Amino acid sequence: MDSSQIASIIKRRQTWKVLAPVDQPIIHSRETLDRGDDALREAIAVAGWAPFHYDRAVDGVKEPWRVHVLDQTKCRSLATEFAGLFPDIKPTNKLPTMLSACGALALVTWLPQFSHGAHGNNDAVAKDKQTQVDEEHLAATSAYVQNLMLLLTADGFGTYWSSGGQFRTMPMFEHLSIPANERLLAAVFVDYASDSSSPERIAGKLQDQRSPSDKWTRWV
Numbered sequence: 001m002d003s004s005q006i007a008s009i010i011k012r013r014q015t016w017k018v019l020a021p022v023d024q025p026i027i028h029s030r031e032t033l034d035r036g037d038d039a040l041r042e043a044i045a046v047a048g049w050a051p052f053h054y055d056r057a058v059d060g061v062k063e064p065w066r067v068h069v070l071d072q073t074k075c076r077s078l079a080t081e082f083a084g085l086f087p088d089i090k091p092t093n094k095l096p097t098m099l100s101a102c103g104a105l106a107l108v109t110w111l112p113q114f115s116h117g118a119h120g121n122n123d124a125v126a127k128d129k130q131t132q133v134d135e136e137h138l139a140a141t142s143a144y145v146q147n148l149m150l151l152l153t154a155d156g157f158g159t160y161w162s163s164g165g166q167f168r169t170m171p172m173f174e175h176l177s178i179p180a181n182e183r184l185l186a187a188v189f190v191d192y193a194s195d196s197s198s199p200e201r202i203a204g205k206l207q208d209q210r211s212p213s214d215k216w217t218r219w220v
């Protein structure tokens with residue numbers, strides 16, 4: 001293994017939103033699901049080698065991230081329930097159609113310690129230190145998400161990092177039993193059939209707009 005192999009995976013990872021009508025969902029074969037779920041389970045575990053700076057110490061767990069996985073069955077049922085849960089969503093909202101196409105959805109959250117209404121014993125910690133600690137919990141979780149997507153890319157699966165829309169909201173947290181002290185960083189849609197040409201696929205809007213590195217690097 002050398003850096004060129006890692007570079008090729010980094011460059012191969014691209015956003016592809018995969019959509020299917022809610023009344024005509026993609027139903028993967030048992031074999032495709034088993035292969036995808038096994039790869040996702042392994043990627044979730046290995047991505048945990050991401051760096052993290054502070055012991056978040058919630059439930060005896062040091063990592064600042066948490067992962068909630070919705071499998072194909074849950075994604076398809078949520079797609080059909082979505083409009084009932086969120087009666088005000090626009091007809092153009094893509095989340096139900098993405099829930100109808102993905103192999104699985106991994107919701108990656110992080111645990112603010114001082115901000116976003118967190119109630120820690122923080123009297124002794126200066127405000128700027130509190131900000132730094134929470135920024136670094138979030139930064140570590142971002143490293144986790146990128147690890148996860150690169151591992152899935154290397155295994156041939158498609159990924160899309162969404163901010164989450166309605167998945168960020170308290171009604172959805174309650175629906176999925178996600179603890180209220182977590183905040184969603186990434187709703188990672190995992191495409192189990194990225195070689196299939198049939199479903200509608202939409203690229204990330206900045207996919208072809210990268211600048212050369214000398215535009216954002218200086219050597220001092």
Ligand SMILES: Cc1cc2nc3c(=O)[nH]c(=O)nc-3n(C[C@H](O)[C@H](O)[C@H](O)COP(=O)(O)O)c2cc1C
Pocket residue numbers: 013014015016161162163164165203204205206207208
């Ligand atoms: C923190 C974060 C949040 C994102 N949220 C969204 C989103 O809500 N909707 C969306 O269309 N793309 C979202 N993206 C994906 C970007 O649009 C995409 O990465 C960008 O267009 C570059 O394309 P690429 O991923 O193919 O390189 C998000 C990416 C990141 C890093």
